Amino acid sequence: MKKTETQKQRRRAVHAYALLFFVLALGSASAEKKMNILFLLTDDQAYRTLGITGNDQVKTPNIDRLGQHGLVFDRHYDTTAICMGSRANLMSGMYEYKNGCNFDHGAMGTKQWSTSYPALLKEAGYRVGNAGKFGFAVKDNRNVDQRGIEGTGVKETFDVYLTKGGQCNYTTAKNKDLGTYEKENPHLTQALAAASIDFMRDAVEEGRPFCLTVGFKAPHKPLEPDPQFDHIYKNTIWKKPGNYGREAGLHLAEQSRQDRQYKRYWDEAYSTDEKYQSTLRKYHQLIYGVDVAVGKIMRGVEELGIAENTVVIYSSDNGYLLGSHGLGGKALPYEEGARAPLIIYDPRSPKRGTMRRTTSLTGNVDIAATILDVAGVGIPDVYDGKSLLPIVADEHSKVRETLPIIQVFGQEGTRCLSVINGEYKYIYWFYEGEGMKATEELFHLTKDPLEMTNLASNPEAQPVLNKMRKEYDDQVRRWAEQTIDYNGYQEYGVLLDRQVDWEIKARLIPEKDAKYIPGTKTF
Structure with missing residues (x-):
């Protein structure tokens, strides 16, 4: 039996509505998946x-x-x-x-x-x-x-x-x-x-x-x-x-x-x-x-x-x-x-x-x-x-595997970079002004969670110290390569470098009278 034009139109309409419903359903499902x-x-x-x-x-x-x-x-x-x-x-x-x-x-x-x-x-x-x-x-x-x-x-x-x-x-x-x-x-x-x-x-x-x-x-x-x-x-x-x-x-x-x-x-x-x-x-x-x-x-x-x-x-x-x-x-x-x-x-x-x-x-x-x-x-x-x-x-x-902890805020003497791998933490304090010397700290966090023993001078910890030094140096290198060139961050590619002499670093120390952003003195 031959379909009339009306029947054909009706069937096309049904298909169109079915397709529209399917698209809407997909959209709804997609929206539901949005968390x-x-x-x-x-x-x-x-x-x-x-x-x-x-x-x-x-x-x-x-x-x-x-x-x-x-x-x-x-x-x-x-x-x-x-x-x-x-x-x-x-x-x-x-x-x-x-x-x-x-x-x-x-x-x-x-x-x-x-x-x-x-x-x-x-x-x-x-x-x-x-x-x-x-x-x-x-x-x-x-x-x-x-x-x-x-x-x-x-x-x-x-x-x-x-x-x-x-x-x-x-x-x-x-x-x-x-x-x-x-x-x-x-x-x-x-x-x-x-x-x-x-x-x-x-x-x-x-x-x-x-x-x-x-x-x-x-x-x-x-x-x-x-x-x-x-x-x-x-x-x-x-x-x-x-x-x-x-x-x-x-x-x-x-x-x-x-x-x-x-x-x-x-x-x-x-x-x-x-x-x-x-x-x-x-x-x-x-x-x-x-x-x-x-x-x-x-x-x-x-x-x-x-x-x-x-x-x-x-x-x-x-x-x-x-x-x-x-x-x-x-x-x-x-x-x-x-x-x-x-x-x-x-x-x-x-x-x-x-x-x-x-x-x-x-x-x-x-x-x-x-x-x-x-x-x-x-x-x-x-x-x-x-x-x-x-x-x-x-x-x-x-x-x-590792993560840096950045401290370039406040008094110059307390500025440093640390690297942690979950088990050990290495800290390098670069500042040598006021009679201080650059200092390394190494803590075994899983055995010493209160950080009461600095292992940096322990001969038995030298392999770990060398490994953490390398991780630290890698972080400093990434800093030097990726830092923005304003707001005082470029200098730290040098300041944090363990291989650079203090005499060179001292010329790059930020001004001692650096101000906090007005209106935010309590933070």
């Missing part, structure tokens, strides 16, 4: 400040739960252990000498910002947000005007950009754009939780995948914890680590004692038992507030029905010395200052819900690459960071 990313970043949180990282005096059930269902990274380091430089590393995926941003140096250029994870995710159609501390400057030229902190193009990258680029204030009312949260959440930490939930809800209603970076100020100074939690550690008597105090730092390089980490912070916060107990009580109370906020945010994820397609990353921009070796603050490459917590929860992992840990070496530069990988966005060749998803899939795998 949301929630990056929770604290400020100045030492590695051993969570129950899940071995502290039996703290109460951090919500953060611990993330680790119990995800993966805890036990060898995670901030490659620049100071907030401005570290946050630039985190977002750019590049080492400091390539992104060009830190105190005493200057702002990140728009070229580096253009390949940051917020910028690339915005291009990929993500709803991108920053709530809380941003923490570094971005400018669009090399003639850096250091009066600005947010810089050209940063706000435009974010669909939602709450508070400001520099330090936030613990009083919600004193933070830009958070006034609507003041009544129910007078303390910033809880206000950020409420703002995060609103951001995620809006993204769900828009039907867009999101990437939200939550920059908690806690537990950064000034130590102003939420008074509703005053009872939590009221009667806690904090233990002191085995490397606590000035005597536990006498074996370290003299250069480590040349700046505020030794000269000021110890006296302010740790020099007496009364100061120590008060400091630790407030510090951990701030972290407890973060834990409560994390609990709220994760409940929000569940209630919004996005738990199955939301990857959660929890970390800190640097550690905190807390009196170890008679030091306070951060910046220095010792474990307490440079090592930080890292937890990744990926609901796609077949191992989720199983408590897992990894000793694979990772750095803060790896966060950006990981976020892009989660989103299915290509990782730029310029990145130093590596995606950590292979380790999330198999905690025994590795993405790197």
Whole structure:
């Protein structure tokens, strides 16, 4: 029987609709595969400040739960252990000498910002947000005007950009754009939780995948914890680590004692038992507030029905010395200052819900690459960071063998470069002014986690020392080859070189009156 023209048209229409449905279904499936990313970043949180990282005096059930269902990274380091430089590393995926941003140096250029994870995710159609501390400057030229902190193009990258680029204030009312949260959440930490939930809800209603970076100020100074939690550690008597105090730092390089980490912070916060107990009580109370906020945010994820397609990353921009070796603050490459917590929860992992840990070496530069990988966005060749998803899939795998820890901030005497391979750490202090001599330090981290024995002069450790020297020299060579040619980074290709005489280096030392970026004196 011959088909009429009408029947043919009807059949073509059916085929067309079927094809359209198939295309739409593919698009829908593709959209469903887009993962949301929630990056929770604290400020100045030492590695051993969570129950899940071995502290039996703290109460951090919500953060611990993330680790119990995800993966805890036990060898995670901030490659620049100071907030401005570290946050630039985190977002750019590049080492400091390539992104060009830190105190005493200057702002990140728009070229580096253009390949940051917020910028690339915005291009990929993500709803991108920053709530809380941003923490570094971005400018669009090399003639850096250091009066600005947010810089050209940063706000435009974010669909939602709450508070400001520099330090936030613990009083919600004193933070830009958070006034609507003041009544129910007078303390910033809880206000950020409420703002995060609103951001995620809006993204769900828009039907867009999101990437939200939550920059908690806690537990950064000034130590102003939420008074509703005053009872939590009221009667806690904090233990002191085995490397606590000035005597536990006498074996370290003299250069480590040349700046505020030794000269000021110890006296302010740790020099007496009364100061120590008060400091630790407030510090951990701030972290407890973060834990409560994390609990709220994760409940929000569940209630919004996005738990199955939301990857959660929890970390800190640097550690905190807390009196170890008679030091306070951060910046220095010792474990307490440079090592930080890292937890990744990926609901796609077949191992989720199983408590897992990894000793694979990772750095803060790896966060950006990981976020892009989660989103299915290509990782730029310029990145130093590596995606950590292979380790999330198999905690025994590795993405790197070594990692540099860069310290070119503050007093000249404390500037140095360190290389770590997970088992050993090598530090080279190049400064020889004021009667000091260039000094090497070598620590066996797995046997000496408190870094109480410098093996650099131990004859039995010479094979390891030579190996680590080579790794160090390789890092210096990469620095010299890849550094930007402004913001004072080129000089360090020479300053850090073990083979160059001090007489030559002394001519390259930065001006002693280098200023911090105005408006960011507390960091």
